[in-house]
Amino acid sequence: MTAATSTVGRNRWLSASTWRNLLRDYPLVPLTILLVLLVVLADILQPGLVNPGWVTSAVRQAAVLGILAGCQTLTMLTGGIDLSVGFVASMAGFVTATFVHQPGGWPMGIAVSLGAAALAGLVSGIGVGIFRVHPLIVTLGMGLVVFGFANVWQLQSVQTGSGVPIEIRTIGSGTLGALPNDLLVFVPVAIVLLLLLKRTGYGRMLYAIGDNPIAARLSGVRSWQVLVVLYALSGVLAGIAGLVQSGLSNTASVTLVQPYLLPSVAAAVIGGTSILGGRGGYSGTIVGALILTVLASVLSIVLPEPWRQVVFGSIVVLVAATYARLTAES
Amino acid sequence: MTLTTSTDMLLEATDVSKTYGAVVALHNASLAVRPGEVHALVGANGAGKSTLVKILTGAVTPDSGRIIVRGRERKSHSPAEARRNGLVSVYQEPAVIPDLDIRENLRLTHTPVEPFRHWMNELGVENLNLSSLARRLPLATLRIVDLAKALAIEPDVLLLDEITAALPANLTERVLQNVQQLGEDRSVIFISHRLIEIAAVCDRATVLRNGETVGVVDVAAGSEDKIVNLMLGEGATALAQREGGHVTAAARSHQTPRLSLLGMSARRRLHNASFELYPGEVLGVVALEGQGQDELFDVLAGSERPSSGSLLVDGKPATFHHPADAIRIGMVYVAADRAEALLMQRSVRENISLPFSARIPQWGWINLGREKHKVDEAVNTLQIDARAGAEVRRLSGGNQQKVTIARWVASGVKTMLCFDPTRGIDIRTKNQIYVLLRDLAAAGAAVLLYTSELKEIQLACDRVIVIFGGEVVAEMPAAQASEAALLRAAHNLKPDSALPEEVAAAATGDMSAVQAAIDSQSTTVSQR
Amino acid sequence: MSATTATIEQPRGGPADRIGSFARDNAWTLGLLGFLAVLLGFTKFANPNYGLDSLQGTATSVLPLALAAVAQAVVVISGGIDLSISSQMALTSCIAATLMKGYPGEGVAVGIVILVLLIGVVLGAVNGALVVLTKVPDIVVTLSTFFIWAGFALLVRPAPGGAAADWLKGLVVGGLGIDWLPKAAILLIVLVALIWIPLSRSRLGLSLYAIGSNPLAAFRSGVAVNRTKFLAYVITGFVAAFAGLSLTASTGIGTPVPEPTYVLISIAAVVLGGVSLAGGIGGVFGPIVAVVVLQLIRDDMTFMHVDPNYGLVAQGLILIGVLMVGSLIQQRRSRA
Incomplete structure (x- = not known):
């Protein structure tokens, strides 16, 4: 067919398509521009808002x-999704907090909670990779299981008491x-994910x-091997996010990270990153997370809180629709 | 343009144009169909046939042009509208909803039941239980259901889009017989790659090239050449004849075969197939549709486990649980369907290097320099035009097919299994692929090449086996594998017996034996 | 050699076979019903006090979830998914409760119910239009509208409150005449009979299955794929509004924050109820039974003094386990 091609309206088409291709192939450029515009807008709306304190807090949340959006990026690249991240992350933060007065202390807590997170991810991975159940369902069911166990753990540990360990608070809220x-946690995670996707066979x-x-x-390719590892990795990442969040908020509850679930998908x-798989990357996700924050x-x-949700949802649809238009096969 | 523009045409499409982005799919194409005729629509891949069909059936809206049915201009924006305008299409893939039963499928398409039953009977399927879920019926039955559905609503024009590629030949004949009985005021547009069939059943043929109508031919004896010339246009590259270099039987007797199959059976179609493939040869495989060749390649590629029989690779028994097992011992598979083989949204580079990272030990750090070297080498060997290489889906079909082969050239191959690798690509690329397969064989690899184009056997192969009813029924050196000889063998006729005239003429002769084999999985298709 | 080829037994049309094929086509739902019966027996055993009034309680608490599952089933059958159902319920419920508080009167409430149902249709229409027009994957669209509807719900009712008309409450609480006939169950049956049965028999119903089963074949069969997809979301919004109303009816108020587990359980019930997430297969009866089963399992754990949180664990494990087994059977079958 290409042999038979000829161009029509060359000039107009060229300029439009150059833009299209630019946006499609280098989404980072418009995304970064959008981020900068948002920051400028914030400073215009409330002069003086953009100061080191604000940046610090924005970076923390981002x-x-x-x-968490890393979990979604990795799973979405394979055409999956991980809806258990909110439950798993909250569980990890909470479980670690319950170890503060226990033998072993917080290192033990982190080991147990990340181990549990990895286990949950592993089970999801087995469900998705070996049993070929839809990832939406598996991770959703796994989320319920983790949430249930976390609640049980909560009742068990009422007597022993809990608290976010000082070490984790330092990570989460210190500077x-x-x-x-x-950033001590995020930067290494980000570098690992970026390299994983760009420079390793596994990423390919x-x-x-x-x-x-x-x-x-x-x-x-035996995809089950890839998927089992993937969901376990996603579980661990979610656990790490939960630890950071519990340090940031200095609270530990079994629902702490829940509100991040949908934004994590939105950031990716x-x-x-296409939810249908095969397209995207982590660098865009990082900018996406910053934009959302x-x-x-x-x-x-x-805006008051309710309107924020409305605008938030609308923007996600809008951006997704733009991508759909840009990447559509012509 | 030799179009008649008289108003006695049943269907007339004039000056139809369609552009996708920068690609002109159709440029002022025209098509005129007389009442009662069977009209062929032919053209090489990418000539615009499928776009024209989509426009006629309302799946695509043209940028410009008029479609006139029975003297009135019709605009169809959906298949539903096209149906109301008297245009119904039957595709290679039956348009039957698998999760609905047949009665519901009929309701969905507003198809009257009694005429449907009538046509089912005419087409040789009686006592079909209308309450059975479509997914429980054999594919052959569904294809007939789809046809009967189309016939039952008595369309003015019936479009048959490559259905013969999926239908047993005598059914095609039966379908066309029935279609011809539709009467003088109904017509058929017949789309096929097989000129032999067109010659047998069509009255006239419209030839498309590069999106334009380049001619209308009255189909008669000898008109195939005319059609081919129109399709190719000027400056068409003829297929290069290959110089010698056959592996002689004598040379083979001292070698361990790369592959030997003994009594291999799989699924329902492959039965007791045995043959050997030697290093350094290209072994052709010829078979009519559905004789077990798909199963054979699935087994060899590791996608399917045989139900019985044994496979020796380099003299050692081999069992594959996954394509990875086959690949590890150097047996690689090139599929005809590029949608099965390519990562359409990824780059040429990632597509070629895909097998490099398949196994767990290869999941680590990629040596980009080494990878680039290997990929570039393969790209050069195959002369892939990778300018649009950021996304494979932007490449032309021929280049895409080259990428699927380059993948294995780059990762090293001892045995290459090619399933109709030249389906739907241009002649120049075909030639390059033959040369490449020869080169691979010359370098010591073994190549198994199934092809649906009998001409290819003498161009690319040293030796050919013919499969019929799941078994290898003939083997001959390429030099003796004339199209007539292959056709005869493919119908399991003894070389000395005369080829029935119909077979020779149209490949649609008395094939009840073939039919039985094809229909064996579909007892609902009753025999004449 | 064609004699050596295997053949398939042709199905015959005898009555026994018809029962057989009915059983085969509905095996999943029948099995689920059997399981429900066992579970009810077990419930009685685990909690001898589980009586007829408990049955009513179960029915009332199950109703909103059952309707959510029906809503989800419709869109899943058409090959889509709706993650915004729980916030559609929250929004419609809040509107109903707020209006009924502001404009008391049993007669006015009828108008309010109709209005709320219309709003449900609008919400569904927005979802459907976005999915069809933007070509953004349904998961992303409905994830986004989840936020939007939840935001609107908070605008309508910053805090839980409002009221419900007495007749509305009366529809879902208690029994109908005889004790063992919970009104909520009757209401559910009536609603499903009025909405689903005509729908599934209509050409629209066939089209829903068609686009879920094989969109290309549906398109080629003359089904207006986009319009049908749009309508699937509209119907889902309509049923979700019923689910929201039933929330208001059973609690007497509107709660602006969507119950987080509703979406999850609606999907779980749909899948456990035999609807294929790939679309085209299943009905709404299976999901309803699945919702009751899931609820009873949690109730039973409470009766047995098991930490109710194990109920969540059990629900999750059942969901994953059943699907793994189901998928395994399917893989075996397709391999054979």
Whole structure:
């Protein structure tokens, strides 16, 4: 067919399509512009708002959201999704807090909670990869299981008492000079994820499975291996996000990170990762998480909470629709 | 343009154009169908056939042009509207909803039941239980259901889009017989790659090339050449004849075969197939539709486990649980369906390097330099035009097919299993693929090549086996594999027996034996 | 050699076979019903006090979830999914409770109910229009509208409150004449009979299954795929409004924050009820039975003095377990 192509309205088409291709192939550029615009808007709406304190707090929230959105990015690249992240993250923060007065202390708590998070992810991965159940259902069911166990654990640990360990609070709310300590967790996580996706064979497999599972299989990929590892990894990431969040808010409850579930999906979507798989990456997600955080901050200046939700939802649809239009096969 | 523009046409499409972005799919194409005729629509891939069909059936709205049915202009924005305008299409994939029963399927399409039953009977399927879920019926039955559904609503024009590629030949004949009985005021548009069929059943043919109507041919003896010339246009590359270099039987007798199959059976269609494939040869496989060749390749590629029989690779028994097992011992599979083989949204590079990272030990750090080297080498070997390589879906069909082969060239191949790798690609690319397969064989690889184009056997192969009813029924050196000889063998006729005239003429002759094999899984299709 | 090819037994049309094929086609729902019977027996055993009034209580508490499951089933059958159902319920429930508080009167309440149902249709229409027009995956669209409806719910009612007309409450609480006939169950049956049965027999109903089963074949069969998809969300919104009204009726108030587990349980029930997430397969009866089963399991755990949180664990494990087994059977079958 291309042999038979000829162009019509060359000039107009060229300029329009150049833009299209630019947006499609380098979503980071418009996303970053959008982020900057939002920050500027925030400062215009409330002069003086954008100061080091605001930046620190925005970065903190974006860090938690960014890690959780990492779970969604990885799973969405394979055409999946992880709806258990809110439950798993809350569980991890909470379980760690209950270990504060126990033998072993917080290191033990972190080991147990991340172990449990990995286990939950592993079970999800087995369900998705080996039993081939839809990831939406598996992770949802796993979320309920984790939430139930966390509640049981809560009742068990009423007597022993709990509290967010000081070490985790330091990570979550302390600063190192001007920089929030959360970055000590987030930056390594981000680097690992970026490299994982761009420079490792495993990352390639995630894209391959998401783009075309049949082609992957015919090329010798055993997708169950990839998926089991993927969901376990997603569980661990969610656990880490839960620890950071419990340090940030200095609370530990079994529902602490729940409100982040939907924004985590939204951040990945805004960052250009397709929920249908095979397209996207973590760099966009990071910017997406920042955009959502700044957006929430801007909206909180001008709008009451209910309207914020409305605008938030509308923007996600709008951005997703723009992507759908840009990446549509012509 | 040799179009008649008289008003006695049943259907007339004039100056139809359609552009997708920068791609002109149709440019002032025209089609005129007389009442009562069977009219072929032919053209190479990408010539615009499928776009024209989509426009006629309302699936796509044209940028410009008029469609006139029975003297009145019709605009169809959906298949439903096209149906109301008297245009109904039957596709290779039956348009039957698998999770509804047949009666519900009929209601969905407003198809009257009695005429439907009548046509089912005419087409040879009696006593179909209308309450059975469509997904429980065999595919062959569903195809007939789809046809009967279309016939039952008595369309002015029936479009048959490549249905013969999916239908047993004698059913095609039966369908066309029935269609011809529709009467003088109903017509059929017949779309097929198989010129032999067109010659047998069509009255006239409209030829498309590069989105334009380049001619209308009265189909008669010898008109195939005319059609081909129109399809190819000027400057068409003829297929290069291959120089010698056959592996002789004598040379083979001293070698361990790369592959030997002994009594291999799988699913319902492959029965007791045995043959050997030697290093350094290209072994052709020829079979009519549905004789077990799909199963054979699935088994060899590791996608399917055989129900019985044994497979020796380099003299050692091999069992595959997954394509990965086959790939590990150097047996790689090139599918005809590029949608099965490619990561459409990913780059040429990622597509070619896909097998490099398939196994767990390869999940680690990628040596980008080494990868680039290997990929570039493969791209050069296959002369892939990778300018639009950021997304494979933006490449042309031929280049896409080359990518699927380059993947294995880059990761090293000892045995290549090619299932109709040249389906739907242009002649130049076909040629390049033959040359590549020859080169691979010359370098010591073994190549198994199934092809639906009999011409390819002599161009690319050293030796050919013919499968019929799941078994290997003939083997011959390529030099003896003329199209007539292959066709005869494919119908399981002894070489010395005369080829029935119909078969020779139209490949739609008396094939009750073939039919029995094809229909064996569908007892609802009763025999004449 | 064609003689060696295997053949399939042709199904015959005898009455026994018809029962057989009915059983086969509805095996999942029948099995689920059997399980429900066992579970009810077990409930009686675990809690001898579980009597007829308890049955009424179960029915009342199950009603909103059952309707949510029906709403979800419709859209899932058409090949979509609606994650915004729980906030649609919260919004419609809040509107109903607020209006009924502001404009008391049993007669006015009828008008309010109709208005709320219309609002449900509008919410569904917005979801459907977004899915069809933007071509954004349904999960993302309904995830976004989840926020939007929840935001509106908070605008309507910043805090739980409002009122419900007495006749509305009367519809879902208690028994109908005889004790063992819970009104909520009757209402559910009536609603399903009025909405689902005509729908599933209509051409629209067939089209819903068609686009879920095979969109391309549906398109080629002349089904208006986009319009049908749109209508699926409209029907879902309509039924979700009933679910919201039943929330108001059973609690007497409107709560602006959507119950987080509703969406999850509606999807779980739909899947456990034999509706394929891929679309095209199933009905609404299975999901309703599944909702009751899920609820009874939690109730039973309470009776047995098991920490009710294990109920969540059990629900999750059942969901995953049943699906794993189901998927395994399917894989076996497709391989054979």
